[in-house]
Amino acid sequence: MDQGAxxxxxxxxxxxxxxxxxxxxxxxxxxxxxxxxxPVIRLGPNVVDLDYPELIKTMYGTDNKYLKTDFYHxxxxxxxxxxxxxxxxxxxxxxxxxxxxxxxTAKTCDLGEWIAFCTWxxxxxxxxxxxxxxxxxxxxxxxxxxxxxxxxxxxxxIGQVPILDYCLDKNPIxxxxxxxxxxxxxxxxxxxxxxxxxxxxxxxxxTPGYLQRFMEVKETYPDIVDDGMVMNYxxxxxxxxxxxxALTIRAVMYYVLKHPDVYRKLKSELGKLELGRIAQYSEAxxxxxxxxxxxxxxxxxxxxxxxLERYAPAEGLxxxxxxxxxxxxxxxxxxxxxxxxxxxxxxxxxxxxxxxWLQQDDESGSAFAERTKLFNAADFSFGAGSRMCLGRHLAxxxxxxxxxxxxxxxxxxxxxxxxx
Numbered sequence: 001m002d003q004g005a006x007x008x009x010x011x012x013x014x015x016x017x018x019x020x021x022x023x024x025x026x027x028x029x030x031x032x033x034x035x036x037x038x039p040v041i042r043l044g045p046n047v048v049d050l051d052y053p054e055l056i057k058t059m060y061g062t063d064n065k066y067l068k069t070d071f072y073h074x075x076x077x078x079x080x081x082x083x084x085x086x087x088x089x090x091x092x093x094x095x096x097x098x099x100x101x102x103x104x105t106a107k108t109c110d111l112g113e114w115i116a117f118c119t120w121x122x123x124x125x126x127x128x129x130x131x132x133x134x135x136x137x138x139x140x141x142x143x144x145x146x147x148x149x150x151x152x153x154x155x156x157x158i159g160q161v162p163i164l165d166y167c168l169d170k171n172p173i174x175x176x177x178x179x180x181x182x183x184x185x186x187x188x189x190x191x192x193x194x195x196x197x198x199x200x201x202x203x204x205x206x207t208p209g210y211l212q213r214f215m216e217v218k219e220t221y222p223d224i225v226d227d228g229m230v231m232n233y234x235x236x237x238x239x240x241x242x243x244x245x246a247l248t249i250r251a252v253m254y255y256v257l258k259h260p261d262v263y264r265k266l267k268s269e270l271g272k273l274e275l276g277r278i279a280q281y282s283e284a285x286x287x288x289x290x291x292x293x294x295x296x297x298x299x300x301x302x303x304x305x306x307x308l309e310r311y312a313p314a315e316g317l318x319x320x321x322x323x324x325x326x327x328x329x330x331x332x333x334x335x336x337x338x339x340x341x342x343x344x345x346x347x348x349x350x351x352x353x354x355x356x357w358l359q360q361d362d363e364s365g366s367a368f369a370e371r372t373k374l375f376n377a378a379d380f381s382f383g384a385g386s387r388m389c390l391g392r393h394l395a396x397x398x399x400x401x402x403x404x405x406x407x408x409x410x411x412x413x414x415x416x417x418x419x420x
Contacts, residue, residue, distance in 0.1 A: 014044040018160040026156075027305035027336040034337055041325065044160075049307050051337050052320055053344055053378040059310055059317075059331065060384035066310035066331075080393040081281065083126040085207045087398060088278050090122040090131060091405055097135050098410070108415065112250045115402070119246040122398055127237050128191040129202040129209045134290040142183040148243050151178040156306060183240075188234045192227070210237055237391070244303035245395040251301035252294055252403050255352045258412045262354060263407070265289055270408035279408075284400040286332035292354035294399055295379070300352050301343075303380040303395075330356055338380040345375075 020026045020043075033041050039051035059066045094114065102109040114135070121131035133141065140146055154177060158165045169177030194200035195211060201210065214233045218225040231347065256263050269289045273279050284290060309332040317325040325331060340349040346356065357375065359368040382392040406412065 012045060014161045017043040017047065018157055021157045021160055021306075026189050027334065030334060031337060031340065039321070040319065044330070046328075047307075047309070047334075048325060049337070050319070050331060050333050051341055052333070053338055053341050053380075054320060056333065056338070056378065056380060056384045059333070060308070065313040068310060080397050083207065083209055083394075084281060084397065085371060086125040086129060086209060087122055087401060090118060090135075091401060092282045093121070093131075093135055094402070095405060095409065097138070101138065102251060103410070111128070111253065111406075111412070112246075115197050115249050115253070116140075116243075116246040118402065119249065119398060120145060120242045123238055123241040123245075124187070125209070125396075126241070126394065127210045128187070128202075129211075130191070130202060132187070143179075144181055144184050145243075147179045147181055148239060151181070152243060154178040159306070175232070184235075184238055188231060188238070192230060192234070210234070237394075241391045241394050245391075245398050247286065247301075248303050248395055249399050250401050252297040252399060253406065253412075254414070255297045255300065256293055256403075256407065257412060259352060262352075266293055267405055271405055273404065273408055279401060279404045281397045281400055284404045285396075287404075288358060290353065290400065290404060292357035294396070294403065296352055296354045297358050298381040299339045299379065300350075300381055302335035304383075305334060307332040307334045308376065308383055333380065335380040335383075338378065340380065344378040 021027050023029065030041065030043075034049075034051050041049045041051075043049050096119075098109065098114070101107065117134035117138070119142075120134050124130060124132040126257050132144070134145070154169070158168070165177075167176075169175060191200065191202075191211060192215075195203060195215060203209075205212075211230075211234060214225075214230045218227075219228055256266055266289055269287050272287070273283065309330050312327055312329045312331050314327050316327045317329075317331060319325065339345070342349050355370075359365070363371075
């Protein structure tokens with residue numbers, strides 16, 4: 001490859017990008033490198049991070065020419081709407097706990113912590129028709145939430161030097177890795193067994209949940225889907241649908257609360273909803289300013305701020321600037337970087353400004369449509385193409401509904417608005 005990128009230790013070893021991840025500030029350091037050196041950054045001997053939004057369809061399309069790398073070897077809207085009643089039940093519980101524990105007692109609430117309790121209980125309800133009891137106990141009573149945090153930290157770092165996984169987590173002599181999600185595994189196995197035997201007391205055929213859907217797929221395609229695959233489906237739901245969803249909701253709440261004008265506008269818009277009732281997803285999604293706040297917060301603070309790696313195809317990859325990347329080089333783009341590209345997002349890409357998603361007073365309808373089309377094509381927050389995050393629909397349903405419920409019902413203030 002034409003080495004027009006920065007000359008860092010990354011040209012010799014993958015330890016440089018491992019180090020960047022372990023600093024806990026990977027995305028900001030990568031952004032600084034792109035600002036200094038341009039759209040092509042070499043992160044390892046065979047790894048290149050790109051900032052070319054126009055290549056999203058090429059690299060993350062549906063033709064599977066760009067295969068996933070070994071980074072991943074360590075680890076539909078209509079269906080989502082069928083579990084909305086289960087989601088509503090958990091949101092009701094969240095509001096009840098906030099009322100009893102904090103509103104009536106005037107105690108300060110760690111809302112970020114309670115959002116995590118809620119999303120874990122919610123994914124339990126959506127999967128098994130029964131929550132995990134984190135809100136009921138008001139704490140991470142079995143350590144699952146903190147364990148998952150450690151697991152994600154481990155895989156983010158190990159993904160930079162994948163061979164380390166065989167020395168640590170997959171060490172045949174002594175395993176050295178994050179704790180196992182033992183309780184979540186136990187709960188999943190118990191529910192699968194009870195559902196199979198027909199004695200799951202939580203099952204309601206009117207709101208079947210994801211487990212029932214997975215088991216129906218197993219019955220329809222027994223030669224393809226076995227019990228192990230059902231278990232994998234359930235775990236993908238639990239792991240992908242809890243922590244990153246909590247992060248997304250926290251991001252929306254943080255940025256809205258940090259900008260008082262945004263908070264006032266959003267609260268005014270949410271006043272149009274019926275007081276005391278949890279908004280349906282279709283209602284919340286149709287509110288333009290809420291939609292703008294959610295999309296802008298996810299743009300500025302995506303749930304995953306790592307490079308989504310692929311192998312360049314057999315014919316290699318020619319970049320828009322003419323440089324050529326050889327076949328099977330690890331290439332990719334990072335949502336945090338793409339979502340800040342000034343060619344797409346204007347001269348203030350680092351700024352949280354929901355109004356960028358709305359039609360401006362001096363903007364024609366056709367110009368707004370073109371700009372919206374550009375934004376949608378470049379929005380990389382949940383990945384793109386056939387590899388787009390499968391849990392995005394459930395995550396967005398939870399996000400719109402919970403933000404609408406919290407901001408619409410309560411007066412909320414940040415205790416430390418300067419903190420990033």
